[in-house]
Amino acid sequence: MKVIEKKYLLPFILVTSLFALWGLANNMTDTLLAAFKKIMQMSDTQTSFIQMAFYGAYFCVALPAALFIRKYSYKKGVVLGLLLYAAGAILFLPAASTASYAFYLVAIYIMASGCSVLETTANPYIMSMGSPETATRRLNIAQSFNPIGSILGILVSKYFILQDISLYSVSGTYAGLGVVLLAIMVVMLFARMPEGKPIANSQQPIAATFKRLAKNKRYAWGVVAQFFYVGAQIGVWSFTIRLVMKELGYVETQAATLYLISIIGFCASRFVYTWLMKYVAPVRLLAAGSVLSAVCALVVVLAGGWVAVIALVLISAFMSLMFPTIYGIALGSLNENDNEKGDVKIGASGLIMAILGGALITPIQGMVSDATGSINVSYLVPFGCFVVVMMYAIMCLRKHSLTVNH
Numbered sequence: 001m002k003v004i005e006k007k008y009l010l011p012f013i014l015v016t017s018l019f020a021l022w023g024l025a026n027n028m029t030d031t032l033l034a035a036f037k038k039i040m041q042m043s044d045t046q047t048s049f050i051q052m053a054f055y056g057a058y059f060c061v062a063l064p065a066a067l068f069i070r071k072y073s074y075k076k077g078v079v080l081g082l083l084l085y086a087a088g089a090i091l092f093l094p095a096a097s098t099a100s101y102a103f104y105l106v107a108i109y110i111m112a113s114g115c116s117v118l119e120t121t122a123n124p125y126i127m128s129m130g131s132p133e134t135a136t137r138r139l140n141i142a143q144s145f146n147p148i149g150s151i152l153g154i155l156v157s158k159y160f161i162l163q164d165i166s167l168y169s170v171s172g173t174y175a176g177l178g179v180v181l182l183a184i185m186v187v188m189l190f191a192r193m194p195e196g197k198p199i200a201n202s203q204q205p206i207a208a209t210f211k212r213l214a215k216n217k218r219y220a221w222g223v224v225a226q227f228f229y230v231g232a233q234i235g236v237w238s239f240t241i242r243l244v245m246k247e248l249g250y251v252e253t254q255a256a257t258l259y260l261i262s263i264i265g266f267c268a269s270r271f272v273y274t275w276l277m278k279y280v281a282p283v284r285l286l287a288a289g290s291v292l293s294a295v296c297a298l299v300v301v302l303a304g305g306w307v308a309v310i311a312l313v314l315i316s317a318f319m320s321l322m323f324p325t326i327y328g329i330a331l332g333s334l335n336e337n338d339n340e341k342g343d344v345k346i347g348a349s350g351l352i353m354a355i356l357g358g359a360l361i362t363p364i365q366g367m368v369s370d371a372t373g374s375i376n377v378s379y380l381v382p383f384g385c386f387v388v389v390m391m392y393a394i395m396c397l398r399k400h401s402l403t404v405n406h
Helices: 006-040 049-071 074-090 092-098 101-128 132-143 146-160 167-190 206-215 217-238 240-248 252-276 282-302 305-319 322-336 338-372 380-399
Strands: none
Touching (some): 006 049, 006 240, 006 252, 049 101, 049 217, 074 092, 074 101, 074 167, 092 101, 101 132, 101 322, 132 322, 146 167, 146 252, 206 338, 217 240, 217 252, 217 322, 240 305, 252 282, 252 305, 282 380, 322 338
């Protein structure tokens, strides 16, 4: 069975390109923590407000975005997302003029709102492009291009922001990105993209949809697992540069190189995981990845020097399949029942709203770091999150015998 049918190839390529765009935003934002800590002399807790603004927007905007694409179309959702993303990036310029941290947080919130609309639109669209049996593999392929955007984001941050840290280096870089996004939006506006198949109950009252979603345990607990996974991922990456600087005595640009290596490992291992899904059920790989990630997080807590840094880099490789696999398992469960097929777009928004974990869990990690005076100890927070993901994988293994996709 083909993962991507020929008739969907072009729209698949166009939509997959969007995955790189929000990966770019995610990882440029991660480096802002180190930049603002130096520019404005902030604590780890204060800089974590950046992630609260970014991932808080994901939570607030995902459901309205789902309602928007349910009423209009996937294509209009893409255009709206790109417009908001570009507007937020360009607002970094007036934020620099006022030298206001609050203004920056507003700009980040608007930019992340655009990313939320894009993710809410693109993920279910990719899953709908073919057989439900290969949907998780298809989503993993598309999501594999997300860390490519992340790598580009780190390179842009390293050479345009961290090289000469100032408000204007930060703002000029983001404003330039905004201009590029506007150009991409124009291209997408005129591109021909097919719509998903209409579903009979897709316009039912939202309350009825929420009731059905809550009763589906594989979906509902998938949202919980996604919340904790995203919190772990953002926590791991947000403090990577700071931990490397502490353990190895590196400056920001040197530490950013190791951060880049982490993202490259994340990207490469996601392709490996996708290949393995031809032979091993995705949920089994999810269980293995969560155990290995938890072990590496404990090593970061207990060790120091290069041992801690290597373990930190390995976490990225082991956790790379988690977001698309949790997403695919949870959303795929809605396609098993005809009564729930019309709930897919709203269900997709719930899994994107779970990205709120990055806003709530990262500050907890920052507070643990400030309270204990040790970034290493703060990695107990991602450790706990990976345990939750492991429990979800075990639950799915017990309740469902998932077949290998070929």
